[in-house]
Amino acid sequence: MTAELVRGQNHPLSQVRLEIRVSAGTPIVAAAALSDEAGRIHGVEGVAHPGAPTQPGLEVSRQAAADHRLAVDLGAMPETVHRVSVLLALPVGGAGPVRFGAVAAPFVAVTGLDGAEMASYTITGLDAESAVVALELYRRQGAWKVRAVGQGYAGGLAELLTDQGLPQAQQLVGSINDAVAQGLARSVQAAPPRTADGDRSRQAAAPALGPDQGGTAPQPGPVPPMSPYGGQPSGGSASGGQGQPPGYPGAAADPSAVTQPAAPTAGGGPIDYSHPRRRNAAPPPPPPTAPPAAPGQPAQPVAGDATGWSMEERLYNQVWGMFEDLARTTAAYRSAVDFAESRMDKELEQVLSDPRSRIGGQGDAAREAARARYAQLVDRAREALDRDLAQLKAEADVVEPALPPAYARWDNPVWHAYRVPMEIPMALRLGDLRLPEADRIRIPMLVRLPLERGLWIDSGRTESSEGLFTDAHALGRLAMETAVAHAARLLAVYPAGEFTVHVIDPAGSGAQPLAPLVHSGVLAAPPARGAAGVTDVLTRLTQRVDLVQMAVRGGAADSLPPGFDTSQQLLIVNDFPHGFDDRAVNQLRYLADEGPAFGVHLMMVADREESSGYGPLLDPLWRSLLRLTPVPDDHLADPWVGHAWTYEPTLVPPGSQVLHQVLAQVAAARTKYS
Numbered sequence: 001m002t003a004e005l006v007r008g009q010n011h012p013l014s015q016v017r018l019e020i021r022v023s024a025g026t027p028i029v030a031a032a033a034l035s036d037e038a039g040r041i042h043g044v045e046g047v048a049h050p051g052a053p054t055q056p057g058l059e060v061s062r063q064a065a066a067d068h069r070l071a072v073d074l075g076a077m078p079e080t081v082h083r084v085s086v087l088l089a090l091p092v093g094g095a096g097p098v099r100f101g102a103v104a105a106p107f108v109a110v111t112g113l114d115g116a117e118m119a120s121y122t123i124t125g126l127d128a129e130s131a132v133v134a135l136e137l138y139r140r141q142g143a144w145k146v147r148a149v150g151q152g153y154a155g156g157l158a159e160l161l162t163d164q165g166l167p168q169a170q171q172l173v174g175s176i177n178d179a180v181a182q183g184l185a186r187s188v189q190a191a192p193p194r195t196a197d198g199d200r201s202r203q204a205a206a207p208a209l210g211p212d213q214g215g216t217a218p219q220p221g222p223v224p225p226m227s228p229y230g231g232q233p234s235g236g237s238a239s240g241g242q243g244q245p246p247g248y249p250g251a252a253a254d255p256s257a258v259t260q261p262a263a264p265t266a267g268g269g270p271i272d273y274s275h276p277r278r279r280n281a282a283p284p285p286p287p288p289t290a291p292p293a294a295p296g297q298p299a300q301p302v303a304g305d306a307t308g309w310s311m312e313e314r315l316y317n318q319v320w321g322m323f324e325d326l327a328r329t330t331a332a333y334r335s336a337v338d339f340a341e342s343r344m345d346k347e348l349e350q351v352l353s354d355p356r357s358r359i360g361g362q363g364d365a366a367r368e369a370a371r372a373r374y375a376q377l378v379d380r381a382r383e384a385l386d387r388d389l390a391q392l393k394a395e396a397d398v399v400e401p402a403l404p405p406a407y408a409r410w411d412n413p414v415w416h417a418y419r420v421p422m423e424i425p426m427a428l429r430l431g432d433l434r435l436p437e438a439d440r441i442r443i444p445m446l447v448r449l450p451l452e453r454g455l456w457i458d459s460g461r462t463e464s465s466e467g468l469f470t471d472a473h474a475l476g477r478l479a480m481e482t483a484v485a486h487a488a489r490l491l492a493v494y495p496a497g498e499f500t501v502h503v504i505d506p507a508g509s510g511a512q513p514l515a516p517l518v519h520s521g522v523l524a525a526p527p528a529r530g531a532a533g534v535t536d537v538l539t540r541l542t543q544r545v546d547l548v549q550m551a552v553r554g555g556a557a558d559s560l561p562p563g564f565d566t567s568q569q570l571l572i573v574n575d576f577p578h579g580f581d582d583r584a585v586n587q588l589r590y591l592a593d594e595g596p597a598f599g600v601h602l603m604m605v606a607d608r609e610e611s612s613g614y615g616p617l618l619d620p621l622w623r624s625l626l627r628l629t630p631v632p633d634d635h636l637a638d639p640w641v642g643h644a645w646t647y648e649p650t651l652v653p654p655g656s657q658v659l660h661q662v663l664a665q666v667a668a669a670r671t672k673y674s
Contacts, residue, residue, distance in 0.1 A: 002109075002117040002593070004620070005135075005148035011119040013074070013137065013144045018118075019111045020070035020086055022134070023623055025104030026096055027064040029180055031087040031157075032072075033164060034058070039083055040165035044172045047161070051179030058084065064091045064180050065642060074137065074144050082139045085149070085164070088123075089131040089157045091180050100126035100152065105616050107623055108134045110146050121148040124616055130156045182342075301395035303402035312404060316426050316446060319399065319407070322392060323433070323443045323638075329388040330437050331641040336381035344374040389438050396441055403429075406493040407444055410485070410652045410659070418492065418662050420669040424449055425493050430486060430628065433636065433645040445647065447626075449493070450568055454592050454602035456625035457483045460609055462633045476575075476607075478630040480513035482649045483572055483605045485659070486628075490570060491522055492662050496669035500565065503527035503572045504537055506579025510605070514574075520663035522670065534579045538587040541571060541600055545591065548598040569600045576606040577614065585614065592624045 003011040022030055031049040035041045048055040050062050057076030061068045072084060088106055090097060097103050100123075109120040121135055129152025136147050153159040157176065161169035306317035347370035351363055401412070406425040408414050409432075428449055432442040459479035461472070487501055503514060505527040517523050528537045547564075551557050560566070571591065580588070592602050604625060611618050627635060634646040652659045 003119040005119055005121040005146075007125075007148050007150045010145045010147040013110070013118060013146055015112045015118075016074040016144065017113055018072045018074065018137075019113065019115075020068075020072060020135075021109045021111060022068040022070070022086070022088065022106065023108075024066050024088070024106040027066050027091060028068075028106065029064050029089045029091055029157075029176065030061050030068040030070060031089070031176065032058055032060050032070060033083075033085045033087060033161070033166075034077070034081045035083045035085065035164060036080060037082040038165075039085075041161065042165075044166070044168050044175075047166070047172060049172070049176045049179070051175045062179070063642065065637070067637065069639075072137065084137040086134045086136070087131065087157070087160060088134050089160075092130075092156070092177055093181065099128050099130055099154075100132060101128060105619060106132070106134065107619060110135075110137075119146050119148075120620070121150070122616055122619055123150045125150065126152050128154045130154065131160045133160065301391070301398045303399045312426055315399065315403060315407060318395075319444050319446060322395060322399070325388070326392055326435060326438060326441060326443060327638050327641055327643055329385060329392075330435050330643060333381050333385040333437060336384075337378055340374045340377035340381070343377070344370050347373070385437065389441065392438070393441055396443075400444075403444070406489075407446060409650050410656070415658045415662060418665060420496050420665055421493060422495055424495065424498070428489060428493060429650060430455075431647050431649045433647060435643055435645060442648070450596075450599070451601045452596055454596065454604065454625045455483075455486065456604045456606065456622065456627045457486075458607070458627055458629050459605055460607035462629055462631065462635070475630065476509070476605075477513055479605050480510045480574055482628070482630040482651065483574075483603055484513050484517060485649070485651055487517065487570060487572060487603065488522075488659055488663055491666050494568065496666070496673040498567045499570065500524045500567045501570045501572065502537055502541070503574070504534055504579075505574045506530055506534055507575055510574040516659055516663055520660065521667045522663055531579050531581065531584075534584050537571065538584055538591070541569065541595070542587050542590055544569070545595050545598050545600050549594065552598065566599070569595075570603060571600065572603045572605070574605045576604055577611045585618070589618075589621050592621050 005011060020032075022028070029050060031047060032055075033041050034046040034048075034055060041047060044052075045055070048058045048060045050060070050064070053060050053062050056078060057073040059071040061070070070086065074084070077084070086108060088108075090100065090103075092098075100106070105126070106123045107120065108123065110118045112118065123132060123134055126132060132152040133149045135149050137144055138147060153163070156173070158169050158173045161172060166172065304311050304314040304318060306314045306321055308314035308317050348367060351366045351370070400409075403412065403414065404425065405412075405414050405418055406427065407429050409429070426448065427446040429444050429446055431445045433445050434442050457479045459476040461475065491499055491501060501517065501522065502524050503510075503517070505511070505514065506529060508527075508529055510527070514527060518526065528534060547560070548557075551560055573588070576588075577585070588602070591600055595602060602625065608618075608622055628649060629635065629647060630649055632646050632648045634644045636645045636647050637643065638645060
């Protein structure tokens with residue numbers, strides 16, 4: 001169980017290798033300070049910050065971001081270090097907020113390497129402060145504890161660091177601001193050159209979000225990039241994302257978890273993405289090979305050319321490799337453009353600093369030469385990007401038609417040959433991801449099964465939906481249709497009788513979008529209405545979680561009552577918070593936190609602003625869910641380089657009957673199974 005701390009409360013730490021996860025509603029700067037027993041910092045080398053992100057046993061983000069992951073190894077701390085303080089600050093000089101009182105309350109969690117939370121703290125009560133000591137890890141009688149601090153400073157980082165006894169506070173803050181302003185986190189290693197056979201050194205993908213969406217957490221020091229499918233690198237077993245990306249980002253996965261070079265290199269070596277648990281295993285069957293390419297031409301892509309023990313795993317790993325390639329080649333392009341801009345600015349500054357060259361033909365010629373060199377560098381970077389994008393587009397055109405139903409879009413012909421499966425697939429497609437530099441390439445967003453975190457279909461307005469929907473009801477209906485499409489896909493990929501769906505629709509506002517699920521007979525019961533229906537469904541599901549939890553933890557998983565439904569359960573909640581009292585809200589939070597581990601999953605269709613009356617009480621609920629949108633929106637970030645990926649849901653094409661046909665087969669199989 002996670003200890004939800006309040007200000008001043010402490011909690012013992014059972015592990016020394018930890019991850020500090022920070023979530024805020026706006027980009028913030030994360031740093032960490034190493035101090036002595038009295039809480040004093042003895043020099044700038046005792047602060048890890050975006051300009052110097054690594055210290056002994058400590059690594060922080062290189063950029064300002066809404067979500068951060070800080071790696072901590074308390075066992076590697078010097079003996080003189082007795083406190084590790086996590087510092088948060090709002091960036092200066094930008095267009096963002098200047099005080100924490102204007103943003104959502106920041107949330108900080110301490111987790112183990114397996115992603116399990118040990119303690120969490122929502123920093124409330126901030127107003128004019130622009131920097132805050134969020135929490136501190138401190139050594140007491142040879143053991144480590146975490147304390148919720150929440151001490152804010154209106155004077156920003158300079159006042160905070162001065163208060164902790166650092167004499168060079170002003171100079172250090174200047175270095176931090178410069179590092180954030182220059183975007184050092186986007187200077188990543190250039191992609192290794194492709195070989196003639198098109199191999200990308202994807203020996204084996206590593207297991208996945210989302211956080212968004214659990215999975216293997218990054219360790220201090222350089223680590224392989226994490227998968228967007230759910231918080232773990234691709235290829236083994238786990239879920240995605242929000243990392244479970246963990247699925248893909250999730251949500252929020254954070255790019256700071258890996259150590260990036262400070263500047264692009266001309267030609268880096270290949271990166272080993274092989275899963276550590278697979279290195280000593282017998283080699284999997286060889287993947288399909290492409291026909292020989294014509295001289296001077298790249299190799300033709302083949303579906304399933306990644307490693308894996310089955311075609312499904314090969315395709316999963318190949319999709320992850322495509323995502324990885326697109327992230328890397330785009331990062332290289334952006335880094336090259338940034339370098340060209342900084343070089344041009346420096347050359348122009350040199351011209352202006354010499355009074356003799358400010359006017360006249362000599363100055364004009366120097367400025368034109370600087371701009372010409374900039375254009376040449378950008379054109380060269382664009383050529384490399386276009387070359388890689390063409391290869392990725394060719395691969396996507398080959399892979400997409402070969403995907404099984406669990407990975408395929410609703411308009412893929414594979415659904416017309418659908419049959420209820422006998423086994424659960426590795427993953428499920430929840431949509432597509434793309435980047436602005438490669439708008440024509442769509443990467444499937446896959447999350448591992450069973451789901452490791454719930455889903456939140458956001459029915460509120462986003463920047464991308466402002467011009468599309470003038471009626472809030474139309475956006476809410478589309479959000480419910482998106483939820484139905486996801487639920488139908490989950491029902492379709494599970495064997496008969498192994499997945500059960502419940503629906504709470506207190507006011508009946510989702511009756512029309514829910515019609516395919518209701519009329520096909522795939523629901524466990526008609527949608528629950530009113531406060532009584534909400535109470536009944538939530539009580540039954542929370543009791544189910546309690547019963548399974550006690551059986552598993554007591555080592556008596558085989559002694560569940562006769563006739564107990566052991567299938568995975570999905571609860572769809574529409575129109576939250578309508579019809580929910582305080583007790584129902586607490587039950588909902590309990591299902592979101594404990595349910596996934598014991599076979600109960602949550603899918604919320606809600607507008608966060610409508611539940612604002614509950615205050616920060618529901619902030620942990622929203623953070624525990626992988627946020628998806630019914631319209632394209634760039635709210636997801638990969639956990640490697642931090643690109644803002646545009647997510648697009650996979651909806652049933654207008655006029656298509658494929659959803660009804662699939663649900664009819666699922667209902668028939670359920671009847672036969674019963």
